[in-house]
Amino acid sequence: MIINWFPGHMKKTLEEMQKNAKLCDAIIYVLDARVPESSFNPKIDSIVEHKPILYVLNKADLADENATKKFVQKFKDQGKNVISLVSSESKSKNKILDELKKMLAEKIEKNNNKNINVTYKVMVIGVPNTGKSSIINALASNAKTVTGNKAGVTKMTQWVKMQSNFVLLDTPGTLWPKFEDQNLALKLAFVGSIKDDVLDIEELGFALIDYLIKRFPKNVVNRYGEFDQTQELIEIYNGFCKNRGFILKNKEIDYLRAGRGFLDDFRTGKIGRLTLDEI
Numbered sequence: 180m181i182i183n184w185f186p187g188h189m190k191k192t193l194e195e196m197q198k199n200a201k202l203c204d205a206i207i208y209v210l211d212a213r214v215p216e217s218s219f220n221p222k223i224d225s226i227v228e229h230k231p232i233l234y235v236l237n238k239a240d241l242a243d244e245n246a247t248k249k250f251v252q253k254f255k256d257q258g259k260n261v262i263s264l265v266s267s268e269s270k271s272k273n274k275i276l277d278e279l280k281k282m283l284a285e286k287i288e289k290n291n292n293k294n295i296n297v298t299y300k301v302m303v304i305g306v307p308n309t310g311k312s313s314i315i316n317a318l319a320s321n322a323k324t325v326t327g328n329k330a331g332v333t334k335m336t337q338w339v340k341m342q343s344n345f346v347l348l349d350t351p352g353t354l355w356p357k358f359e360d361q362n363l364a365l366k367l368a369f370v371g372s373i374k375d376d377v378l379d380i381e382e383l384g385f386a387l388i389d390y391l392i393k394r395f396p397k398n399v400v401n402r403y404g405e406f407d408q409t410q411e412l413i414e415i416y417n418g419f420c421k422n423r424g425f426i427l428k429n430k431e432i433d434y435l436r437a438g439r440g441f442l443d444d445f446r447t448g449k450i451g452r453l454t455l456d457e458i
């Protein structure tokens with residue numbers, strides 16, 4: 180399976196982002212804490228490089244706590260403004276606001292001294308499904324954006340007001356035209372940043388179990404039972420499918436349901452809090 184997903188709306192969004200970046204005072208770059216480096220979009224980096232950027236490692240509740248701490252430290256060592264977050268937690272709002280105010284302190288002070296009441300524009304960007312709209316909703320005063328547990332929910336850019344002197348620009352998740360590194364693409368597919376409709380779910384589920392057995396064998400055993408390492412992978416996989424009841428009426432394995440089931444288990448944290456990028 181070769182993974183690529185770069186529909187027309189992403190190209191358009193990247194062009195719009197380029198224009199909006201010029202108008203914005205700051206950027207919130209939402210990364211997935213399970214893939215903090217794989218969820219960097221090389222196309223975005225060049226668009227926003229001259230702006231103050233707050234990197235948010237969102238979905239920290241699904242990632243390995245220790246790995247998140249290390250990634251946050253690594254980014255800080257690179258001179259980045261960075262926080263980790265669970266968008267639905269009530270403390271998240273102030274955590275982001277405090278950082279934005281710190282980043283824009285000079286500008287805010289200048290404007291306050293001149294007695295000018297300025298509204299600061301912040302563009303929220305990132306690959307699909309990292310929680311951009313959820314974060315905006317956590318920050319917004321009333322107007323809400325649509326969120327959903329699949330990639331490609333936000334279709335258009337949209338300004339949303341905040342209580343403080345900030346407006347936020349929600350943007351659709353964007354990827355890039357070609358994944359040179361298919362292992363990286365797989366990780367993005369596992370966390371749900373690539374629309375499932377463009378993927379072969381049967382194959383993806385199998386690839387996920389293959390990956391997890393190699394990286395996190397203990398978590399796999401805890402969730403799906405002991406397995407014999409000397410067996411062929413397909414035998415092990417079939418065993419897990421049977422353990423989880425992914426069986427058709429004719430007693431054959433239901434590979435589609437299995438693929439969906441294993442992916443869902445991973446994405447909802449049932450296999451454990453796992454960070455896929457290595458640190």
Ligand SMILES: Nc1nc2c(ncn2[C@@H]2O[C@H](COP(=O)(O)OP(=O)(O)OP(=O)(O)O)[C@@H](O)[C@H]2O)c(=O)[nH]1
Nearest residue numbers: 266308309310311312313326327328331332333352
């Ligand atoms: N576990 C967990 N789920 C989250 C968190 N933040 C968002 N989600 C869920 O992740 C899914 C995607 O959230 P969205 O806010 O729609 O993501 P998005 O980045 O706007 O997605 P696109 O618009 O498709 O690019 C939704 O099901 C959210 O409920 C978080 O901190 N933890």
Ligand SMILES: [Mg+2]
Nearest residue numbers: 311312332333
């Ligand atoms: Mg969205």
